[in-house]
Amino acid sequence: MKLKRIFSVCAALAVSALMLAAAACGSSSDEQKQETEHTHTYSEEWSMNGGYHWHDPTCGDTDQVSGRGEHRFIGTEVCRVCGFDRGVYGTLTIDDVAVMPGYAESRLHIAFSDPSKAEPLTYSYDASSISIDEEAGTVSGTKEGTYSVEALSDHFYATFEVIVSKPDFSDSYYDTDRFASTISSRAAEWEQNASGSTTVFIGDSFFDPWGWADFYSDYAGYDVKLLGISSTTSCHWEEILYEDMIFKPDTAVPANFVVNIGTNNYYDSKMEQTDALASIQRMFLILHQKFPDANIYYYSITQRTNTGYRNQVAATNAAMENWCGGYNWITFIDTASKTTGSDLRDGTHLTPEAYRSIFMPALEEAGCAIAPLGAASEDIADIVRTVSDRVASSVSIVYKGEALSRNFILSGKAVISETDNNGHVEFRFGSGDGGMNSRFLIWNNQSDGIFRITAAYDTGNPLIRTLTFDGGLEFDWKLVVTDNDAYLYVNDVLSVILTEIGTQGPLYVGSENLAVTFSDMQAVSLSADEEEYETELAAMQSVIGEYGDKNTSQTIEFPAA
Numbered sequence: 001m002k003l004k005r006i007f008s009v010c011a012a013l014a015v016s017a018l019m020l021a022a023a024a025c026g027s028s029s030d031e032q033k034q035e036t037e038h039t040h041t042y043s044e045e046w047s048m049n050g051g052y053h054w055h056d057p058t059c060g061d062t063d064q065v066s067g068r069g070e071h072r073f074i075g076t077e078v079c080r081v082c083g084f085d086r087g088v089y090g091t092l093t094i095d096d097v098a099v100m101p102g103y104a105e106s107r108l109h110i111a112f113s114d115p116s117k118a119e120p121l122t123y124s125y126d127a128s129s130i131s132i133d134e135e136a137g138t139v140s141g142t143k144e145g146t147y148s149v150e151a152l153s154d155h156f157y158a159t160f161e162v163i164v165s166k167p168d169f170s171d172s173y174y175d176t177d178r179f180a181s182t183i184s185s186r187a188a189e190w191e192q193n194a195s196g197s198t199t200v201f202i203g204d205s206f207f208d209p210w211g212w213a214d215f216y217s218d219y220a221g222y223d224v225k226l227l228g229i230s231s232t233t234s235c236h237w238e239e240i241l242y243e244d245m246i247f248k249p250d251t252a253v254p255a256n257f258v259v260n261i262g263t264n265n266y267y268d269s270k271m272e273q274t275d276a277l278a279s280i281q282r283m284f285l286i287l288h289q290k291f292p293d294a295n296i297y298y299y300s301i302t303q304r305t306n307t308g309y310r311n312q313v314a315a316t317n318a319a320m321e322n323w324c325g326g327y328n329w330i331t332f333i334d335t336a337s338k339t340t341g342s343d344l345r346d347g348t349h350l351t352p353e354a355y356r357s358i359f360m361p362a363l364e365e366a367g368c369a370i371a372p373l374g375a376a377s378e379d380i381a382d383i384v385r386t387v388s389d390r391v392a393s394s395v396s397i398v399y400k401g402e403a404l405s406r407n408f409i410l411s412g413k414a415v416i417s418e419t420d421n422n423g424h425v426e427f428r429f430g431s432g433d434g435g436m437n438s439r440f441l442i443w444n445n446q447s448d449g450i451f452r453i454t455a456a457y458d459t460g461n462p463l464i465r466t467l468t469f470d471g472g473l474e475f476d477w478k479l480v481v482t483d484n485d486a487y488l489y490v491n492d493v494l495s496v497i498l499t500e501i502g503t504q505g506p507l508y509v510g511s512e513n514l515a516v517t518f519s520d521m522q523a524v525s526l527s528a529d530e531e532e533y534e535t536e537l538a539a540m541q542s543v544i545g546e547y548g549d550k551n552t553s554q555t556i557e558f559p560a561a
Contacts, residue, residue, distance in 0.1 A: 042066040046082035050092070051150070051157030053082035071157070090114035092121075092156035094149075095322050096274075097139060098281040099130070099164045105138035106285065107326035112156070119153035130162050137326075163278050167242060173235040173269055173279075176245075181392030186227045187246045188510075192381060192395040193403070194252035197371040198223045202237065202246075203260035205230035205349060206302070209430060209505040214352050216405045216506050218360065220527060223371040225254075225403075226505075233264045233271075234280040241286045253291055256368055259284075262301040262316060263348075266309035273312045277319055288329055296329060297368050299359065300336040305347035333366045335359060373402055380412075380521040385511045387420050394426060394510020399523040403506040404481075407526035409536055410507070411478035414442075416516045419469055421447045423514030427479055429486060429498070430505035438501045440479075440488045444469065444514070453488070453495045465495045480540065481507070485547065487540075497547050497556040 042055040042065070054068035071079040077087030090113035099106045112118040123132045129143040141147075141164030151158045167174060176183065190200075199222070205211040207228030212218075215226045227246060229236070240246055247254075261283070265276040287296060300317040303310055317336055324332035335358055341347075343354035350359065363370075378400055396403045397410060404410060414425060428439035437456045444451050451467040467475055467490070478489040486498045509518055524532045537544065547556060 040064050040066075046084075048079075048082050048084045049152060049157070050086075050089075050155045051152050053079065053084060086155070089117050089155040092151065092153075092158045094151055094158045094160040095319060096161040096163065096277075097323070098278040098285070099139055099141040099162055100166050100282055100285050101141050101144065101164055102166070105133070105136075105140045106281070108132070108137045108139055108160075109322045109326045110137060110151075111322070117155070119156055121151045121153050121156070124150040124152070125162070130164060163274070165278060165282070167235070167238045167279075167282065169239050169242075171235075173233065173271070174239050176236050176239055179229055179232065179236065181390055182229050183240060183245050184390070184393040185395075185508075186229065187248070188393040188395045190225065190227060190246055191248065191251055192383070193225060193398040195223055196252045196255065198225055198252070198254050199256040199258060199368065199370045200224075200254040201226045201228060201258045201260075203228045204232050204264050206260040206299075207258070211349050212355055213430070213505060214355070216403050218356060219370070221373055221402070223373055228260070231264060231268060232261070233269050234261045234276070234283045235265070235269070237261060238279060238283045238286060241283065241290060244290075247290070254294055255371060256295045256297065257287060257291070258297045258299070258363060258368065259287075260299045263304065263313070266312050267304060267306065273315060276312070277316055280316070280320065281323060284330060288327075292329070294329075295331070295368065297331050297333055297363060297366055298324060299333050299362075302336055302339050302344075302350070305341045305344055331366050331368075333362050335362050338362070373400060378523075380523060382521075383509060383518040385514070385516050385518075387418055387423075387513060387515050389511060391424075391426050391428070391508075391510050391512045394428060394508040396506040396508055397521070397523070399525060400528045402525065402527060404523060404525060405506040406481055406483045406501075407533065408507075408523055409478065409480050409525075409533065410521060410523045411476070412521035413474065413476055413519050414516055415519070416451075416469060416473040416514055418515035419444050419447075419449070420513040423447075423512065424451075425511050425514070425516060426508070427477075427486075427488065428508040428510070429481075429501045430508075438498060440486070440496055440498065442467065442475075442477075442490070453490055455488075455496045455498055465490065465493070479507070480537070482537070482544070485544075487543065487547075494543065499547065499556070 040057055040061055041059040043058050046053050047056045052068055052070055055066040057064045069081065071084055072081055073079060073086065078085045093111045095109045097106045097108060121134065123134065125132065126147050129145060130139060130141045130147050132139045139162055141162060144164050144166065147162045147164065149160055149162055201207040201224065205228065207226060208230040209215065209226055210230055211228070212226060262276070262280055265271045265279065284296060284298070298320065300320070301313045303313050321332045321334065324330045338358050339354065343350055343358065345351045380397060380399060383395060422445055424441050424443040424445065426439050426441055428436070430438060439456060441454050442451050443454055449469040451469060451473065453465040453467065467473055475491050480487040484500055486501050487494060488496045524536065526533045
């Protein structure tokens with residue numbers, strides 16, 4: 001009986017537990033039923049911000065809104081749905097922006113049509129790939145790709161794209177192999193003449209010695225270097241700058257960079273506008289990252305007489321003007337609106353008059369402080385060349401801060417310690433094809449150890465003076481250069497004369513296929529030492545009188561001694 005009683009108690013307890021459970025379940029069900037039966041209510045009035053409209057809840061449920069959607073502006077400044085009038089506040093535009101992962105942040109160009117009504121913005125974007133500093137107005141990226149961003153405030157709305165990319169040097173756009181010799185030449189020239197006060201001009205043929213032949217006479221007396229490379233695009237300069245091909249880490253930092261680039265992106269490489277613009281902006285980000293203390297001045301792209309890409313050129317110039325306006329280290333210079341077809345000598349390149357009347361004044365107006373030469377050093381550094389060097393890397397000679405070009409006398413010593421096939425020394429007046437045909441050569445052209453003293457490619461005269469290499473060769477040389485002609489003395493003997501050397505550019509000294517050291521170089525120039533220069537010219541007046549009035553370009557050689 002005792003066992004049955006315990007069982008009865010247990011059974012009663014079990015029944016009680018089931019009843020309690022059932023009661024509990026019934027309570028939960030009622031609450032859920034009440035929850036599902038709740039009806040949200042919303043204000044009849046529209047709420048809105050710069051991008052959207054909606055109805056706020058009136059039932060206390062702050063997580064619920066009704067009718068949310070983008071404003072619809074079709075042929076009016078007023079939203080057809082909610083009545084939001086953006087005309088009262090003006091418009092907001094934010095340009096697409098290029099970002100390089102691992103490099104300095106890019107600045108957002110934010111433009112309120114009425115700056116007095118500007119408002120703080122909040123941004124919606126993929127935070128796993130890009131980051132926006134709302135206070136600083138900058139964007140950085142960690143993952144390559146193109147990302148859409150939404151900017152929003154109480155009365156403004158805009159969307160834009162952030163293009164995160166780094167140069168893909170394996171792409172054909174970045175093939176710099178065909179420029180290798182010229183890049184080497186520009187690097188050697190900068191290394192030889194690097195100065196922390198120099199204003200450096202880089203870019204395409206506009207700033208190549210071939211394109212601006214009068215550069216050093218136009219900027220006579222100023223610390224400047226012309227290091228542009230014909231036919232290059234911003235892609236090529238991305239690699240040149242990124243890989244330190246010209247401006248080595250251990251050389252001086254230029255005071256200013258003046259850049260002309262972009263036309264070849266379209267007319268040569270035929271790039272899409274988005275890619276071309278992103279490359280130009282990346283190039284400048286690389287340049288600024290490498291040289292954060294240098295000022296950068298960017299000339300707008302000059303439209304060619306071939307106007308096939310005029311829309312892309314105009315759009316790129318407008319975008320770059322906005323982009324540059326967001327930074328304090330780069331200045332956009334509008335020259336495109338000032339040039340016409342008559343300013344282009346071949347449909348593509350500027351006339352000398354256009355450089356002097358448009359480009360130079362525009363740079364001055366932009367506030368670029370180009371340093372004068374001042375009391376620069378008279379010392380001329382030795383030039384040491386190896387057998388592997390080519391004439392493309394010959395260097396210009398700087399005397400008292402000036403690249404010697406015309407109206408100077410330069411002398412020195414040359415020691416050749418090794419010669420290979422077709423080895424030669426060159427004294428070249430300018431770059432490009434014109435320079436290659438206006439140069440003196442001391443030339444082992446037959447690889448027989450006999451160095452012939454000649455000019456350009458003229459080797460037909462049997463009465464050329466010669467020097468003999470016998471395990472080594474040492475000789476003195478002197479160049480006397482007027483504004484039109486050049487005279488080469490070897491071991492104090494006048495050996496070759498070039499008439500009408502023109503205005504191709506500065507003097508380049510160098511070699512190819514031989515090891516040679518140029519040392520003990522001394523100079524006088526008309527601009528720096530007028531009296532001494534005129535005195536030395538007077539001493540050779542008979543020679544100048546005989547040959548200096550030639551009116552056709554020619555090479556004059558003398559019988560062998």
